[in-house]
Amino acid sequence: MARIGVYVCHCGVNIASTVDVERVTDKIKECHSVVIARNYPYMCSDPGQELIIKDIKQFGLDRIVVAACSPRMHENTFRRVCQSAGVNPYCFDMTNIREQCSWVHDSREEATAKAIDLVRSSLSRATLLEPLIVDEVSVTPAALVIGGGIAGIQAALDIADAGFQVYLVEREPSIGGHMAQLDKTFPTLDCSACILTPKMVDVAQHPKIELLTYSEVEEINGFIGNYRVLIRKKARYVDMDKCTGCGICAENCRMNGRVDSQFDLKLSKRSAIYVPFPQAVPMKYTVDKDNCLFLTRGKCGKVPACQESCPADAVDFTQKDSYIELDVGTIVVATGFEVFDVERKPELAYSYYDNVITGLEFERIVSASGPTRGNIEINGKEPKRVVFIQCVGSRDKNLGNPWCSRVCCMYAVKQAHLIKDRIPDASVTILYMDMRCFGKGFEEFYDRVRSEGVVFRRAIGSEIYRKGDGLVVRAEDTFLGKTVEIEADLVVLSAGIEPGDGTIDMARILKLARTPDGFLMEAHPKLRPVDTYVDGVFLAGCCQSPKDIPDTVAQAKAAAASAIIPMSMGKVKIEPIRAVVNDQICCGCRTCESVCEYNATEFDEEKGVMTVNSAICKGCGSCSGACASGAIKIYHYTDQQIMAQITALSESLCEE
């Protein structure tokens, strides 16, 4: 007979203020197999854990139930406690009486009754729990980094420097991401390209990094330590080995100066064969298949001009997309963000007026390598009156974007400074909801820019219309409580950050959860901010939430360190939740074979029964649910264990 110890946690007042923990403990004491039942203010604390260890030794307990927070929070903590006292970690069950009880109910009476039910359900399961042996698998000493922005670059460099092979995948022709588009970085005013491009070169030259640009992750299978990744290398129509990056092809391209440059946000033109920007890594040309005359119309002169002019004979229109498969042990997702589409706020008239631009467009305009070579001008004219509108696409419940994008306040302050620096007699007004200058050196920089004469006005921009040659910004001044109108030659919309398509694709491919804002969900918002619930997969940068460059780099280094741990250990433990077939009961109908997504079942021709390959099985239990004979057992989620919970929960019908 099982000897069970039950521990009810107060979690300070988190549980105890709604659930009568004394009553739960008293009720549970009466139950079958319960040797000891206690309650304690913090079970997860050191003394709380000691309590369990002491009781296991003193009372010879062989099953432990802890009623506390969610098992997603502390199941592993208590499994370790059990193990340290000689109880198999799978002879432990956790009852969730916080997230799914005390925090969601008001009535003490009802919450207590529910808590008692839930603990009884756990108890009935606990009596049937079986000791399981944790499997160890070896870890492939290679990592996949998805996304070649600053987050992916930093993570790739750190992992490679630790001595592990890295595959860095980027869907664009060059790495660099959004950071490559920025001019100066706040609050220190470092030149963005000057600090980024050396890192890009380091990536290209690192012997442990294989750079896969213009490539997309199509499929990922496997589990921690043993992921298999399918990558599609999009056809560049340029032989990477032959291309020297001389650029003669682009000069000769018949579309030269006729294709919008995405890198310059359509503010400049390029050819149909191009590198996104002069410092691109790799410095190899790519044919833009949507704009190439030869690829869209099948004809470009007698011979395509690029092909004819290339001295290295690198242009190759016979190229097709190719696929490669990689084996990796860990994965870092660094898929970044997209800038809010300001056309979703039509009242700000972005699509009507050339002198209404986004913050990122301003970065290109003010950049020395940008379309105006760093001169702040719109249609050839230098603006004398500039208005910034903050929180465009951030903190906006009507749009479904309630979050703060965390960079717009500071980039607007920086851009205001750059305007004052280049055009000292310009008037600059920033219309803000709240100025959030929270980072290191941010407040000091904000103070400095205020002293430079930039006007900060607490107002919400509501409409932009034309007046003569200029614009008028209508705004609600939230201090004065009235509508004001401000004339401007240039309006900069401080557009926020949204999760991009790449992030959403990765969530689907890797089965990563997303938070309500659409960004990828970390395993715990405080204590596991770079982990995910998929073991061996880590997050870095803006795919997890909006953040600035220092925070992105810090998180990338954290994700790299987390990815290195299993690789340097060489082995990881995996959950022994697996299916097993009882060949005495199995009738060989092969139904399970048809429902298994992993092809983990195999028919034993000789015995006429199914078998499960436990190395492939993931323990989802679909086969067990489908088995008409009841021949398939899922360890840790057996029919008996689940049935016992159902019975326990229904028995409470007749209680009080």
Next chain:
Amino acid sequence: MSEKSRFAGDDNKLDRIRSDWEPRIIGFACNWCTYAGADLAGVSRIKYPPNVRIIRLMCTGRIDPLFILKAFFEGIDGILIGGCHPGDCHYKSGNHKAQRRIILTRRLVGQFGIEPERIHLEWISASEGERFARVVMEFTNMIRSLGPNPIGRSRNGG
């Protein structure tokens, strides 16, 4: 487990339970989406009725129709099943398998005289704490309007 038999011939108790009858619902939640969504409802302190008791499974694909029949036989009034949205299943397609089984199970219980609406499947992701709370509330109200599970009632001598 307590071995008390159901109602044990205690007529007063039976009457009292009938007069302030509360729906008893078992929820099957998959570990990756709906269980996490329920946790998020908790972290966000969104209130909902306490009638649902959750049993955590790795995947809704694990659900054997027998679990549902057993629960109704034991007198449970409703079964709420929460899984990942189509395409989001941690195990690729366990949710679809659950869906197919639930459709059949609903038809089956109808033949036993149990209203098929007592079985409800909903896709609730890890980010949908609010939705989890709303689904629990709506389902609880629906079961309340249906009244006690007829099988449970007859077994209880009613």
